[in-house]
């Protein structure tokens with residue numbers, strides 16, 4: 001994080017749901033960012049936003065938020081399938097944009113978003129994905145210096161309860177962007193691409209869909225090949241049994257200490273929902289205004305175990321830094337301390353908006369990641385490797 005003397009970047013939040021709830025602590029604690037306005041269709045969420053940020057304005061529609069002259073950046077945190085419409089609206093109004101991952105469901109929408117923001121001359125940042133996490137940044141910088149020779153292989157593994165967290169109905173329909181490939185693959189692919197920093201050329205993958213009550217992909221295995229010869233394996237299960245946080249010193253994805261005693265929590269909570277409407281209501285309890293708001297995280301976020309193998313060392317990411325297993329010794333390199341959650345996203349926003357600097361996770365980056373999500377599904381369906389075109 002650079003100096004504090006710059007004028008805070010003024011953000012208008014579009015979509016006051018779960019995603020905003022997770023990015024909010026980072027925006028609130030960073031003096032370089034000012035939450036200026038919010039919009040959402042639900043009166044309850046607007047009221048909760050107004051109560052939390054009394055000096056801001058709230059709007060019912062994205063169009064109205066985009067007319068607010070105080071808003072410099074629109075953070076689009078609405079469901080995947082609305083991202084394109086909302087990004088186009090912001091671009092037309094000349095606002096910079098941060099759009100949640102995945103940037104869209106279709107590649108065509110992603111291309112329209114890039115075109116609109118390019119034409120408007122505004123920044124488009126896709127995230128926050130876990131590629132913004134501090135340990136990922138530290139590992140990427142270490143690898144790019146070539147200190148341990150060339151990167152050769154990446155292994156990324158994650159076992160979570162993703163499929164059993166309360167969902168809106170469309171989050172369980174693959175063609176609408178549901179399932180783990182779009183929502184979670186986007187994180188893991190971003191992490192792997194950030195470390196590889198090379199063009200991905202092909203994907204071979206298989207997917208798992210084995211709960212008849214939640215008929216979408218809950219798991220996948222994917223092999224990626226990069227132009228410079230790096231190979232990567234990505235595996236994910238959201239079936240709420242084993243939890244890889246056990247291998248991350250019981251620090252959860254969002255940077256909170258986690259107790260093994262909470263085993264089975266997601267399934268028990270979900271059992272309270274009898275209908276899809278009940279389940280959508282349960283999801284609302286994880287958003288702004290809920291009495292169940294999580295405390296501020298103490299650690300950096302992570303996306304499960306990741307090991308990057310260079311010629312002369314394996315680098316293992318942890319929520320507090322990087323374990324280096326070199327030829328002669330094993331050592332630990334800490335990241336910067338955790339003061340502002342998701343600080344990497346804020347750095348990117350300030351870089352783009354205040355300094356006009358390029359950001360790694362821009363529209364073209366988001367499109368490339370989305371193409372790999374589609375390639376995972378296509379490869380699993382056809383049994384063939386898929387050659388990539390938009391990297």
Ligand SMILES: NC(=O)c1ccc[n+]([C@@H]2O[C@H](COP(=O)([O-])OP(=O)(O)OC[C@H]3O[C@@H](n4cnc5c(N)ncnc54)[C@H](O)[C@@H]3O)[C@@H](O)[C@H]2O)c1
Pocket residue numbers: 014015016017018019020022039040041042045060061062077078079080082100101102127128129168183283287
């Ligand atoms: N980066 C992360 O850690 C993270 C975490 C969760 C979700 N997400 C992403 O965020 C997006 C939203 O997912 P979510 O889980 O927050 O869903 P959610 O349902 O909790 O929140 C979506 C919000 O958008 C609002 N909304 C819907 N239509 C709108 C409109 N036309 N204008 C303004 N607001 C509108 C809804 O009322 C709701 O409050 C998805 O793309 C998801 O992948 C990212």
